[in-house]
Amino acid sequence: MLAAMPTPPLRSSSQATAVTRDRGDACPGTLRLHAADDGALARVRVPGGVLTVRQAEALAETALRLGDGDLHLTSRGNVQLRGLADGCGAALAESLDAAGLLPSAGHERVRNIVASPLSGLDGRGLRDVRPWLSALDTALCASEAARELSGRFLFALDDGRGDVAGLDADVTVRAAGRGRAALLLGTAEETLLLPGDAAPRAALTAAEAFLRTARESGARVWRVTELPLQDELLHRVRDRLAAAGIDAVGRARTETGRPPAGGPPLGAVCDALSVHAPLGRLTALQWRELTALASTTARRELRLTPWRGVVIPVPGLSEERAADALARLSMTGLVTDPASPWLRVGACVGRPGCAKSLADVRADATASLDAAGHTGGLPLYWSGCERRCGHPRGERVDVVAVPGGGYELSRTTPGQAPRTASMAGTGQLATALAEITP
Incomplete structure (x- = not known):
């Protein structure tokens, strides 16, 4: 952790409107459980989504012994255990x-780090971000200041392909050419270009500077x-890095692009297998098949993705072995087909898990899956109430349960007024989508 140093007074900025939270951060963790209608909920942080086989087996055993038996993936590549007993x-x-x-008990809720899931596996990235991931997680857990971060604060480590750089993280480090890295903070108009080896330290410095x-x-x-x-925060970070002997040069921020709607390609991807879990739910059987497959590989690991998928590194993967493994995984209900509509469908937990939900949105989403092809390729997100918990950012179609039954649909496009339609039941989904989708 960098030593404290004098900083200039802050200037005003017109880039954002100040938000002041009037309550404490209630984001759940493993030591702070959330009370839901189906039992207590624990959120286990998995930095970069990387799990060893031993850790994966421990999660499954814990879910079966203490919870509902399933593992629920989040949009940050973490795992939720539901139905936990008092x-x-x-x-x-x-x-x-x-x-x-x-x-680290004091840091368990702040270890929110997403990383390019295929980094180091398919040859597309500019560098393997795994060393960044290990270094940042270690530094984060060693920082006393970082304990104050919200459970919602997010780091993103992008290997240069632009996948997790579009996930609206608080601190993003993206691999750049010639062994460098770009540091981005929120929506600041500038970025800092710095030596790639200094990226983990720069990310932690940025988080500590944010707190101060x-x-x-x-x-x-x-x-x-x-x-x-x-932008003033970015200048502070640059000054603190300079004091530590790290040269960081300001540059105008360029468009990072939006992340792919369904995450990494499904199926056999070079030295990996990639699958999708419908609505982020993994049954005990599905998890057992994934873990068993990972246990036969040299890396013996699984990578959970921010798109509710799982990547298993399989060095030296042959076509025959890939086909056999994918067939077994598909039989359990995991999605291996890149054309599946499940890649565009998401939902909150809904009934019976949430008392505020007005409908069993997961059942309704499953029943109307065939109509998902009418979204024009946009994500389709089902919510049990107006809070729309967990909805994706950017352009999408929201399907929100309303009092008295039925749903209201809205096509959300940044910078434009939403197009809306209503439907009394899921059988009308295709018609309602046609009203709001060109």
């Missing part, structure tokens, strides 16, 4: 700690975009 906190923490999934800036401004904020001083 009073299971100690047993849960003991199980996860023994598997190495709880390296927020504290000095008196704002109670959780995300960088809630702070109306983002």
Whole structure:
């Protein structure tokens, strides 16, 4: 962690509107459970989505012993355990700690790091970000200041292909040419170009500078975009890096692009197999098949993706072995077909897991899956109420349950007024989509 140093007074900025949170951060973790209608919920942070076979087996055993038996993937490549019984906190923490999934009790909710899932596997990235991932997680857990980060604060490590760089992280590090890296903060108009080997330290420096800036401004904020001083924050980070002997040069920010709607390609991808879990839910059978496959490989690991998928590195993968493995995984209900409509369909937990939900949105989404092809390729997200928990960013079609039954649809396009339609039942989905989709 960098030593504190004098910083200039903050200037005003017109890039963002200040947000002040009037309550504490209630984001769940493994030591702070959330009470849901189907039991307690734990969110296990998995930096970069990377799990060893031993850790994957421990998660499955814990879900079966203490929860509903399933593993629920999040849009940050983390895992949620649902249906946990009252009073299971100690047993849960003991199980996860023994598997190495709880390296720091004080940092367990802030280890939110997404990373390019195929980095180092398909030859497309500019560098393998795994060393960045290990270094950043270690540094994060060693930083006393970082304990104050919100459970919603997000780091992204992009290998240069632009997949996780479009996930609206608070701190993004993207591999650049000639061994360099670009550091991006929220929506700041500038980026910092710095030596690639300094990327993990720069990412942590940025997070610590955010905390200090927020504290000095008196704002109670959780995300960088809630702070109306983002470019000034970037200047502070550059000064702190310079004091540590790290040369960081400011550059105008260029368009990073949006992440692919369905994440990595499905099927056999060079030295890996890639599958999708419908609605992010993995049954005990599916998890067992994935873990068993990973246990036969040299790397013995699984990578969870921010698109609710799983990548298994398989060095030296042959066509015959890939076809056999994909067939087995497909039989369990995992999606291996790149043309599947499941890649564009998401949903909140809905009934019966959430008391605020007005409908069993997951059942309705499954029943109307065939109509998902009428979205024009946009993500289709089902929500049980107006909160729209977990909805994707950017252009999409929202299907929101309304009081009295039925749903309201809206096509959300940034910068444009939404197009809306209503439907009484899921059988009308295709017609309603036709009204709002050109």
